[in-house]
Amino acid sequence: MQRQESARSSAKRAQIQQGATRVFLREGFAGATTDAIAKAAGVSKQTLYVYYRDKEQLMVDVLTSLLTELNRDQAALAGSRPVDSLPELRAALADLASNVLEAVCRTDYLALTRVIIADSPKVPAIGRLWAKTITGGVRSVVADQLEQARRVGVIQVDDVQVATRLFVGGVLTYVLPDGIVAAGGTVNPPSAEQIDELVDMFLRAIT
Structure with missing residues (x-):
């Protein structure tokens, strides 16, 4: 019963x-x-x-x-493949950027982000949830990948966290101005070629 x-x-x-x-x-x-x-x-x-x-x-x-629904693939991202060479790191970052942008460009994610930004001052608990979004959680994944690459000499960076924010911030420029604050409220993910160019420019800066 x-x-x-x-x-x-x-x-x-x-x-x-x-x-x-x-x-x-x-x-x-x-x-x-x-x-x-x-x-x-x-x-x-x-x-x-x-x-x-x-x-x-x-x-x-x-x-x-x-x-919880939006982050369902986070565990898979966290368990991403090793990055012991520059080609491996490039492929891992390109796949990660593509997967994240596909998720965050969804209409429900954009609407959710607007709600959190607008209402977190009134409801502090939802502000704390921001750190659990894909965009927050993915920083730890990128940081882990960059730290692996730094340990084996693939990249040369003094501060992995700064490099992580540089990469994730670049990815999110396709979402913040074009989707969250855009009048239409929708955004299409960048093309595979654009993502590849972003990754290549980032790697040139840290290798």
Whole structure:
């Protein structure tokens, strides 16, 4: 009996999250009302408050779920192949940039980023979630790859963290001005040739 109740409760929570996701990504935190969330989720306000004590808790739960989905490939990135030569490092960085840009150029990721930027002053907990996004998590992957390459003499850098920010920052210029703050709100990933050129220019600077 308990198992059935838990399954029913989990399904109802997921239903509320789905409705709230649509409202939060459309309206942001300030613009989202509990009435609108309840309507989008197909539940009463009383049911809404059974599962979430307030709008802040619901928003944090929604964003956590979205980030978990967006970061599902993070473990694969972290376990990327060794980079013991310049060609290996070049291929690893190009693949990483391509995968990250494909993910962050998604409409839901851009909408999520706008919500975090706009509402983190009002809800500090969602600001802390920013470090868990693909763009935050990928820095550790790039840093690991560059550190491997530095140890075996493939690259010559004094500060791997600075080099990491240089590379990741270059990649994200395709997203920040063109998608997050763009009027249209959408962005197409750069071509494979553009990514290759970015990687080559970066490597020329650190080798």
